[in-house]
Amino acid sequence: MTEVISNIEVSPGVFRLAVAGQFAGRMGQFYMIRAWDNYPLLSRPLSIFDITPERIEFLYLVVGEGTALLSRLKKGDKLTLEGPMGNGFTAPEGKTAFIGGGIGIAPFYYALRQVPAAEVYLGFSREPYMVEEFREAASGQVHVNVGGVILDDVDFDAYDTIIACGPHPMLHAVQRKQQASSGRAKVYVSLENRMACGIGACLVCSVKCKDKRKKACTDGPVFPAEEVVFE
Amino acid sequence: MIDLSCSFGKLTFKNPIVMASGTFGFGQEYGAIYDINRLGGISGKGLTLQPKAGNEGIRVFETPSGLLNSVGLENPGVEAFLRDECPRWEQMELVRIVNLGGNTVQDYVEGAELIEADAKRRQLAGKPAVDMIELNISCPNVKAGGMAYGIQTETAREVVRKVRAATTLPLVIKLSPNAEDIVSMAVMCEQEGADGVSLVNTFSAMKIDIYKRRSVFNNLYAGLSGPAIKPIALRMVHQVSQAVSIPVMGMGGICSATDIIEFIMAGATVTQVGTYNFMNLRAGEDLLGQLEQFMISEKISCLDEIRGIL
Numbered sequence: 001m002t003e004v005i006s007n008i009e010v011s012p013g014v015f016r017l018a019v020a021g022q023f024a025g026r027m028g029q030f031y032m033i034r035a036w037d038n039y040p041l042l043s044r045p046l047s048i049f050d051i052t053p054e055r056i057e058f059l060y061l062v063v064g065e066g067t068a069l070l071s072r073l074k075k076g077d078k079l080t081l082e083g084p085m086g087n088g089f090t091a092p093e094g095k096t097a098f099i100g101g102g103i104g105i106a107p108f109y110y111a112l113r114q115v116p117a118a119e120v121y122l123g124f125s126r127e128p129y130m131v132e133e134f135r136e137a138a139s140g141q142v143h144v145n146v147g148g149v150i151l152d153d154v155d156f157d158a159y160d161t162i163i164a165c166g167p168h169p170m171l172h173a174v175q176r177k178q179q180a181s182s183g184r185a186k187v188y189v190s191l192e193n194r195m196a197c198g199i200g201a202c203l204v205c206s207v208k209c210k211d212k213r214k215k216a217c218t219d220g221p222v223f224p225a226e227e228v229v230f231e
Numbered sequence: 232m233i234d235l236s237c238s239f240g241k242l243t244f245k246n247p248i249v250m251a252s253g254t255f256g257f258g259q260e261y262g263a264i265y266d267i268n269r270l271g272g273i274s275g276k277g278l279t280l281q282p283k284a285g286n287e288g289i290r291v292f293e294t295p296s297g298l299l300n301s302v303g304l305e306n307p308g309v310e311a312f313l314r315d316e317c318p319r320w321e322q323m324e325l326v327r328i329v330n331l332g333g334n335t336v337q338d339y340v341e342g343a344e345l346i347e348a349d350a351k352r353r354q355l356a357g358k359p360a361v362d363m364i365e366l367n368i369s370c371p372n373v374k375a376g377g378m379a380y381g382i383q384t385e386t387a388r389e390v391v392r393k394v395r396a397a398t399t400l401p402l403v404i405k406l407s408p409n410a411e412d413i414v415s416m417a418v419m420c421e422q423e424g425a426d427g428v429s430l431v432n433t434f435s436a437m438k439i440d441i442y443k444r445r446s447v448f449n450n451l452y453a454g455l456s457g458p459a460i461k462p463i464a465l466r467m468v469h470q471v472s473q474a475v476s477i478p479v480m481g482m483g484g485i486c487s488a489t490d491i492i493e494f495i496m497a498g499a500t501v502t503q504v505g506t507y508n509f510m511n512l513r514a515g516e517d518l519l520g521q522l523e524q525f526m527i528s529e530k531i532s533c534l535d536e537i538r539g540i541l
Binding site for chain 1: 264285295302
């Protein structure tokens with residue numbers, strides 16, 4: 001059990017949750033979070049937004065019952081974190097771009113603090129959020145697109161490593177754009193699937209890949225873009 | 232001194248906590264979190280003769296106090312299990328149960344024969360890895376339009392009889408709550424020489440995405456587990472326990488030691504824990520601690536004192 005430091009609504013329906021304690025985690029990994037006893041049954045997987053010596057932070061969008069409960073947490077409330085889980089991002093090589101769509105920007109703040117030279121593309125359908133924080137952490141450019149298609153702003157041939165996180169249609173478009181590119185960049189997508197255990201035992205977060213089915217929780221959530229079969 | 236051990240036919244479980252098939256992998260993932268050798272047993276991920284990729288689309292959905300799943304028995308197949316997992320299983324010190332499914336009688340029998348042959352080889356080498364087979368009869372019968380074997384007693388009888396003939400290992404039949412008559416199903420299992428029954432598997436259930444105007448699941452229906460089913464599961468365990476003299480493994484929504492005690496009072500010899508493993512990654516050790524506390528505070532020295540008292 002650990003304790004909430006703060007839980008701030010940074011944009012309508014988007015919350016930044018800080019939890020006290022010393023936590024491990026590489027960029028792109030996630031924690032399973034629960035702030036309730038038995039109901040809802042499952043914990044919620046949230047990617048690491050940031051880690052400092054005395055806290056871990058998450059950025060989440062309220063989409064259902066679990067995140068609605070999280071949004072009501074107040075300073076001092078108790079919650080349980082299990083993790084870090086998942087493979088995370090491999091250390092990017094060469095010129096790097098991070099592409100976040102909507103709440104998919106969440107893992108890139110922590111990543112940017114470790115790879116400040118990466119260029120960042122943030123896409124929002126309506127009101128942007130956390131842009132100032134990203135700008136402060138970045139030594140390179142932070143591109144922001146509101147209401148358009150963030151991928152249109154990215155030249156895949158200008159990078160050696162591209163990591164994208166966002167809704168499935170966006171990640172599918174990332175794959176198509178990779179196929180149309182020269183192939184210079186290694187392209188990765190970070191998936192967000194429904195999960196139950198988070199440790200690779202239950203097989204509900206299954207991802208259809210070219211060779212076989214993989215687990216989003218332990219084989220992923222980060223996959224080479226060309227591996228995933230999008231439907 | 233508290234004795235949590237449970238005799239189940241020729242086998243002894245250290246305690247009544249057995250992890251249910253499909254919720255615990257083959258034990259490795261949870262074994263990295265706590266010492267699973269403290270548990271009574273494990274029923275591994277459901278196997279089929281051939282590997283299965285499982286279902287497409289959404290595989291899990293929460294309901295009030297319940298969990299719908301439609302994993303579709305994704306598994307590496309019996310041979311891969313025997314080759315890749317058994318070297319680990321032979322090291323484990325709890326009752327090791329292989330859960331076996333199939334879509335034809337032939338599949339079930341061949342799967343059981345492979346497990347039996349491997350068990351014999353291991354027996355001779357002094358390295359057993361499997362103590363029991365749990366037969367999953369909730370699989371669709373491809374020769375009967377996909378109706379599960381476990382719905383009609385006489386359809387299930389053929390599978391149970393042929394698998395019984397194919398193995399000398401202790402055999403437990405996992406019953407479906409969707410059976411037309413779960414008591415007659417259990418009685419049939421006893422008649423056909425099963426060493427026990429386990430119940431209940433998930434309830435066939437449904438969730439509709441009203442905006443997409445279709446089922447959430449590609450397979451239309453999914454299996455409901457979790458606390459939502461516990462009262463019904465408990466009633467079924469009670470009815471079956473009254474009707475058969477072979478031991479019963481009770482399960483359905485167990486989330487606490489008091490739930491375990493209810494199943495034992497209803498007549499279960501041991502219990503299985505499923506969905507709770509997702510709610511609490513340390514479910515096994517937490518339940519064990521709670522159970523010991525309960526026994527102390529209620530001054531119960533042995534579970535036989537309360538088993539089947541209703």
